[in-house]
Amino acid sequence: MPELPDLEGFRTYLAATSLHREIVAADVRTRWMLEGISPKRLQRELTGRSFESTHRHGKWLFVGTRPPGNLALHFGMTGHLEYYKPNGGAPEHTRMLLDFDNGYRLAYVCQRKLGHLAWVEDVERFCEEKNLGPDAMRVERKRFVEDLGGRRGRIKAALMGQHVVAGLGNVWVDEALFQTGIHPLATPKQLDRQTLERLYRVMRRVLRVAIREAVHGGRYPSGYIRGRRGEGEPCPRCDQPLERIKINQRSTYFCPQCQPE
DNA sequence: AGTACCACCTGACGGC
DNA sequence: TGCCGTCAGGTGGTAC
Numbered sequence: 001m002p003e004l005p006d007l008e009g010f011r012t013y014l015a016a017t018s019l020h021r022e023i024v025a026a027d028v029r030t031r032w033m034l035e036g037i038s039p040k041r042l043q044r045e046l047t048g049r050s051f052e053s054t055h056r057h058g059k060w061l062f063v064g065t066r067p068p069g070n071l072a073l074h075f076g077m078t079g080h081l082e083y084y085k086p087n088g089g090a091p092e093h094t095r096m097l098l099d100f101d102n103g104y105r106l107a108y109v110c111q112r113k114l115g116h117l118a119w120v121e122d123v124e125r126f127c128e129e130k131n132l133g134p135d136a137m138r139v140e141r142k143r144f145v146e147d148l149g150g151r152r153g154r155i156k157a158a159l160m161g162q163h164v165v166a167g168l169g170n171v172w173v174d175e176a177l178f179q180t181g182i183h184p185l186a187t188p189k190q191l192d193r194q195t196l197e198r199l200y201r202v203m204r205r206v207l208r209v210a211i212r213e214a215v216h217g218g219r220y221p222s223g224y225i226r227g228r229r230g231e232g233e234p235c236p237r238c239d240q241p242l243e244r245i246k247i248n249q250r251s252t253y254f255c256p257q258c259q260p261e
Numbered sequence: 262a263g264t265a266c267c268a269c270c271t272g273a274c275g276g277c
Numbered sequence: 278t279g280c281c282g283t284c285a286g287g288t289g290g291t292a293c
Contacts, residue, residue: 001286032269059287077286078271093271112270114287153263162288170286249266250286268290274283 002075004136004167005210007056010073010081012215014063014106015054017083021100022050028117030095033110035072035118045069045119046098055123057135058166062123070123076114082107127166136167137207145196149188156184156247168203170250171226172210176203178225183259184245184252229253 002010026046028039037045051071053064063071073079082091083106090097096108096117108117120126134143144165151158158164159173168176177184180202182191191199210226212218220226223236231244235255242253 003287074287076270076288110270111272112286114270116288151262157264160287248264251284263293265293266291269288271285273285276281277279 001077001169001171002059002079003169003172003210004056004059004207005172005214006080007059007061007075007167008211009214010075011054011056011061013081013083014051014061017104018063018098018100018106019051019053021102021104023047023098024101025099027097027099028095029097030113030117033095033113033116035116037119042117042119046071057123057127058132058162059169060127060130060132060166062120070120072116072118072120072123072126073108074116076110076112076116078112079108079110079115082109131163132166133163134165136165137204137211139165141197141200144200145193148199149191149193149196151188153187154184154247155182155186155188155191156252158188160248160250167207170252171229172206174229174253175210175224175226176206178254178259179206179223181259183261184247184254185261225253225255 023046026043028042031039034042049065049067049069051063052066055062059074061073065071083104085103086105091107091109093109093111094107095110098106147164148158156173156177159168160170176199180199182199209221213220225236225242228236228242232241235242235258238255238257240255240257243256245252
């Protein structure tokens with residue numbers, strides 16, 4: 001379930017493996033995961049170029065090229081990258097395959113075709129058109145508190161949408177709310193400024209921890225509910241059974257004791 | 262400006 | 278064995 005931390009993992013992975021090498025062949029094997037470009041044209045754009053830089057905004061990864069351009073990758077729910085020395089076929093569910101001039105390959109794998117690929121000239125404009133808010137790790141506290149405070153719906157729905165901040169998904173919204181002690185059905189209006197500021201700090205701390213895990217491997221702190229997504233699992237803080245409800249059709253786990261309404 | 266519901270897609274799992 | 282419903286969950290469209 002790629003959310004912001006996983007994307008940060010993909011970004012560093014690509015940066016560590018695939019920069020400054022000419023792309024000698026591009027094989028785009030899907031048509032309708034592409035946004036505004038045909039497979040043929042994307043292949044033509046990529047072939048002969050090299051990746052030079054990486055940038056992440058929310059759950060989008062942008063790879064800057066020479067000559068200038070950007071490959072934009074979204075990973076849906078099941079996407080990832082695989083860099084490898086070919087000795088036969090490509091990984092199962094490979095949707096795009098790039099051959100570099102050193103004999104290595106980069107595969108964009110996406111089992112459920114919920115990801116997207118695009119060719120982007122202007123990254124900032126692309127994010128604006130998608131209505132993406134500031135990245136959750138770069139948003140300023142003031143803006144976060146004000147934008148979130150102005151929402152009328154449930155706080156979980158507001159954080160799940162990518163408009164207030166971009167990058168949070170189902171799992172890390174639940175974690176941030178749990179660690180802050182906020183009930184997922186609460187409305188931002190019910191929360192005072194201090195609580196929203198606390199949520200801001202906790203969200204960033206949680207994401208930092210998750211990024212460390214996604215990039216370097218490691219474990220989540222034992223106090224996290226991340227690994228306990230199951231109804232009735234004990235709360236890591238108070239041992240009460242966790243509850244599951246649906247918010248915007250999404251399974252939401254929380255502790256009724258630690259996150260009172 | 263919200264929410265509900267549906268769709269995209271694939272695979273795992275439980276019930277019968 | 279196999280058929281069926283449900284779930285996983287990011288995103289976008291439509292109807293209310």
